[in-house]
Amino acid sequence: MQNKFVIHSKYQSLSERVRKAIFSFETHQEILGDGERNIIKIVKIDDKKHTIKSFKKPNIINQIAYTFFRKSKAQRSYEYANRLLELGVNTPFPVAYNTYSTAFLFKKSYYVSELVNCDLTYRELTTDFSIQDHEEILRAFTRFTYKLHQSGVHFLDHSPGNTLIKREEDGYIFYLVDLNRMKFGTIDFDTKIKNFAKLTIHKSMIQVMSSEYAKCSGYEEEEIFNLMWQYTKEFQHRFYRKIRIKKRLFFWKTKYKNRISESPI
Numbered sequence: 001m002q003n004k005f006v007i008h009s010k011y012q013s014l015s016e017r018v019r020k021a022i023f024s025f026e027t028h029q030e031i032l033g034d035g036e037r038n039i040i041k042i043v044k045i046d047d048k049k050h051t052i053k054s055f056k057k058p059n060i061i062n063q064i065a066y067t068f069f070r071k072s073k074a075q076r077s078y079e080y081a082n083r084l085l086e087l088g089v090n091t092p093f094p095v096a097y098n099t100y101s102t103a104f105l106f107k108k109s110y111y112v113s114e115l116v117n118c119d120l121t122y123r124e125l126t127t128d129f130s131i132q133d134h135e136e137i138l139r140a141f142t143r144f145t146y147k148l149h150q151s152g153v154h155f156l157d158h159s160p161g162n163t164l165i166k167r168e169e170d171g172y173i174f175y176l177v178d179l180n181r182m183k184f185g186t187i188d189f190d191t192k193i194k195n196f197a198k199l200t201i202h203k204s205m206i207q208v209m210s211s212e213y214a215k216c217s218g219y220e221e222e223e224i225f226n227l228m229w230q231y232t233k234e235f236q237h238r239f240y241r242k243i244r245i246k247k248r249l250f251f252w253k254t255k256y257k258n259r260i261s262e263s264p265i
Contacts, residue, residue: 002100002102003100005022006078008093017045030043038054049115053110055108057108063105066101077178077180078094087151091177092114097111118164118175119166123160123161125138126201126202137172146216163175196231
């Protein structure tokens with residue numbers, strides 16, 4: 001098994017501790033996120049909390065692609081994090097990444113970053129409208145997104161759980177996470193507005209964001225709202241259609257799970 005380990009120059013003195021933390025991933029108990037695809041755990045390295053993200057083993061086609069043609073998700077996360085920081089965009093500090101592969105097939109990858117203790121994520125804004133500074137945060141988030149676009153950052157996974165929010169005395173700090181899908185370069189107006197499509201289903205939130213984006217960009221608020229709402233509805237349509245198709249194609253998995261849950265053993 002081939003092993004590729006890259007660590008930030010700031011952490012060179014802790015290289016062996018970081019390696020050990022990754023190697024011992026299965027033994028760490030504190031889980032930050034445990035999804036179907038990836039698992040994130042919190043570990044202490046040199047008395048400071050960090051996160052280690054273990055990416056799910058890719059399918060056979062991507063195992064070949066990541067070996068010969070594409071960078072792994074862990075490598076992209078690390079490199080994009082460094083790029084964002086260079087552009088003045090906040091993200092948890094990138095510590096290291098580690099990949100494992102055979103001569104022909106990619107197997108596992110891990111991404112290590114510093115832990116950011118946030119007050120909430122964008123997701124809470126979509127579920128709790130009683131948050132006292134809800135509109136203030138939403139407008140600040142919109143200005144943050146405008147800054148991303150002006151800096152040439154197209155965050156392809158700009159979705160509710162991928163922005164961490166910290167309250168400060170003079171405003172808010174936003175941190176991007178889940179960074180492996182990004183593009184950098186000039187972004188046209190249509191693409192900028194489409195970048196809001198995955199964030200919320202609530203028309204009232206679209207109204208606030210389009211209002212603030214109009215102030216930042218100089219475009220007409222009505223034009224931005226209509227386009228933002230259109231792209232939101234189109235995304236929701238595609239999203240739920242995809243779910244329906246998956247249910248039809250993989251109905252046998254649901255039946256199998258139900259049989260197991262009903263088993264008396």
